[in-house]
Amino acid sequence: MGNVVAFLGVCDKAAYTGQLTPGCARLNLLGLSRALISPVYPCPIAAHHMVFALEDAQSLMNLRIHLVDDSGKVMARLSAKGKIVGTGAPETADQVCDALDSVPVLVSESGPSWFVLPVSLKGLNVTIPRPGNYTVVQVQDGDRKPIGSLVCGLLEAPPLTPERVAAIRSDPKAATVVNGETRCNNCGDKLRFYAALDVVPKLVARGYVRNTDLPDKWRCSCGKQDWDMQYYKTGLPALLGRHSAGGDVEMDPSSRYTRQRLAEIAAQLRRLLDADPTEEQVHSYISANPILWHQFSATRIYSKTSIMTPYKVDFAILSTDRALHLIEIEKPAKKLLKQDGHRHSDFTGACDQVKDWLAKFREQRAACLDGFKLKSEEVTAVKGVVVMGRDASCSDETLRKLKAMDLGDISLYTYDDLLSGLDALQDTIEAT
Ligand SMILES: [Zn+2]
16 A cells, blocks of 8 residues: 555644745644543534644545444545545535645655644534544555544543532633534434533523433434434533533533622622621521632532531632642631731631641541542642631731731631622623
C-alpha cells in the first residue's frame, strides 16, 4: 500500500494561527486524545476533529477513511477530495468539509515531509451509538488498512447528592437544567428529554421527559431511528453543573441566576442580619442559598458534618482546586474586637474551634475525610474559615487592620463580605 497515514486521535479544537505562509503554518490542537469520553450515548461527534498524520501532501489527494464499529459496520466515511463522500445520514453526504480545503502544507522537494491534518467533523451527521472501541481504517486501491482506533469511553455521572446539588447551586454559571431532543428526519418523530435538579413544569408542558422517566429504548414510527436510551437515563445528570452542555444537549439559560434573583437574596440576607438572628437562622438561610459561597468554586458543599470532635463543622466546601474549607459561622451579633482594638473572646473562640478541626485533620486525616465520604486524593489542602461580625461594628481603621491580620490557615469573612461578594456577582451578570 502506497501512502502512509496514521490516525492520532480526536481533539476538541484545531486552528491554524499566525501567518499562513506555506510551510510556516502553526497548528494549535486542543485536547488531542485517543479516547472520547462522554456520559451520554448515542454521542454526536460533530464538535470534534479527527487528527491524522500524513507522510506527504500527495497522500492527501486520495485519502479515504472509514470509521468502523466492532461488528464491521461503517459509521462514517471521510474523503480528502475536499468532500465527505458519505455518512450514516445521506442528507449530509455532499457537505464540504472546510478543514480539508484549507490545509497549509509544506511540500518538501526532497524526501518525506510528514504533516498533521485535523479534519473537522462538523457537518458530518454521525453519532457514536454506544461506548466501545472503533477502528479507523484507510481505504486505498481496494485495500483496507487499520491505521488507529478511537476508544469511546463512558463518563460515569457523579450522584446528585445534597452536597453536589448545593455546589451546583453555588455556581452562577452552572447548568441546573439541560435538555435536548432526538428526532427522525424521515418520519418527523421526536423524543424530547431533560435532566435538572428539580422537576421543570415548563419543560414538561412542552413534552420533555425527565431523564429518570425515559423509556429504555426509543424507536420512531418509521423504524429508521432505534435508540438505546439507557445512557441518557443515567448519564444526562453528568452535564448538570457544567458551564456548557455540548453535543445535542443544551443547557437551559433561563435556569441561571438573574441579577434580580441575586438582588433578592442579598436583600433578604441584609434584613435577616439586621434583625439580630441566631446562628441557626443564619445557617439555614445560607444552606438554602448556597450562591453565597460562589467565590469558593465549590464542587461539594457540606452542612453540619461531624469530624470526630464534639462540634460539627457548620459548612465545609470542597473547591475545584481540591482545597477543603472548614467553615465556622457565628451569630452575627458576636463581637470581633474589644473596645481597645484587641480580639474579642468571641472571635478567638471561633478561631480556636477552627484550629481544633485543622489539628484533628493533621492527626487523623483519613478518618476525618471519611466523615465527608472523600478519598484522600480528592483533597490536597485543608483550610479554615470563620464567618462572623459586621463591618459596621468596627471603625474603618480597625476593620482594615482586622482584615490584614495573620490568622495562619484561617481566613476571616464578615457577613458583609458575603453580601459584597453577591453584589459583585450581580455586576457580572447581564441585565435581563
Ligand atoms: Zn422515523
